[in-house]
Amino acid sequence: MKLSARTLTNYILFAFLFSSVCMIFGRTAVKLASEDAAQVSVQSESPVLLIDPGHGGEDGGASSGEILEKDLNLTVSRNLADICTIFGYKADLTRNSDTLLYDAFDDMDDYGGKKKTYDLRNRLRMAEESGSSLFIGIHMNKFPQESSKGLQVYYTPNADGSENAARMIQNYAKTYLMPWNQREIKSATSAIYLLHRIQMPAVLVECGFLSNPEDCANLTDREYQVKLASAIFAASSEWLASAP
Numbered sequence: 001m002k003l004s005a006r007t008l009t010n011y012i013l014f015a016f017l018f019s020s021v022c023m024i025f026g027r028t029a030v031k032l033a034s035e036d037a038a039q040v041s042v043q044s045e046s047p048v049l050l051i052d053p054g055h056g057g058e059d060g061g062a063s064s065g066e067i068l069e070k071d072l073n074l075t076v077s078r079n080l081a082d083i084c085t086i087f088g089y090k091a092d093l094t095r096n097s098d099t100l101l102y103d104a105f106d107d108m109d110d111y112g113g114k115k116k117t118y119d120l121r122n123r124l125r126m127a128e129e130s131g132s133s134l135f136i137g138i139h140m141n142k143f144p145q146e147s148s149k150g151l152q153v154y155y156t157p158n159a160d161g162s163e164n165a166a167r168m169i170q171n172y173a174k175t176y177l178m179p180w181n182q183r184e185i186k187s188a189t190s191a192i193y194l195l196h197r198i199q200m201p202a203v204l205v206e207c208g209f210l211s212n213p214e215d216c217a218n219l220t221d222r223e224y225q226v227k228l229a230s231a232i233f234a235a236s237s238e239w240l241a242s243a244p
């Protein structure tokens with residue numbers, strides 16, 4: 001993806017803002033100066049992060065009028081991957097176009113009426129074959145009551161470190177984007193196919209509610225999308241630095 005000068009400036013500004021704040025408070029958020037971190041992130045073949053933009057293709061996910069979750073998921077995920085690249089972290093996306101992934105491994109002749117099932121199965125397979133340290137699913141929420149708003153992070157109960165990663169992302173978002181947000185992280189149940197089955201550190205970020213006008217306006221704003229990705233990046237890099 002080609003970055004405009006303004007977008008690039010935004011990335012760097014926000015990412016430096018977050019890393020500077022963490023340094024000031026004596027935390028090791030973004031280990032740019034660390035040779036260890038550079039070795040892990042740049043020289044390793046495996047991505048440090050595998051970012052999964054939810055839905056795609058014929059599965060738009062949640063919507064608000066013409067606004068489709070699948071498109072916002074991809075935008076925020078690309079922002080996050082770009083910021084990772086700028087800071088020397090290798091990050092991969094499960095999809096980088098508007099498509100479902102049911103035939104990603106081309107392993108069947110007929111996917112029948114189960115495209116969404118196979119799509120999730122393949123995302124799980126991609127995660128487990130990626131060798132990455134952390135899987136981050138990016139989604140947008142929707143609820144019948146318009147008043148529901150705010151980011152919320154889910155984590156898999158199957159792998160140590162997932163809960164901590166979720167807490168860091170939730171806290172960064174609360175601190176820098178939405179101090180009013182009282183939502184708490186949640187362990188995924190069987191209702192979340194991927195997190196219920198995955199056996200590596202994994203979180204799913206429900207970035208906000210398309211059914212809430214304020215959240216929806218933010219989530220479709222380019223500058224907010226960069227801030228959101230920066231907060232997720234800063235939390236992830238702090239998690240990576242603190243992971244055993």
Ligand SMILES: [Zn+2]
Nearest residue numbers: 054061139140
């Ligand atoms: Zn979704």
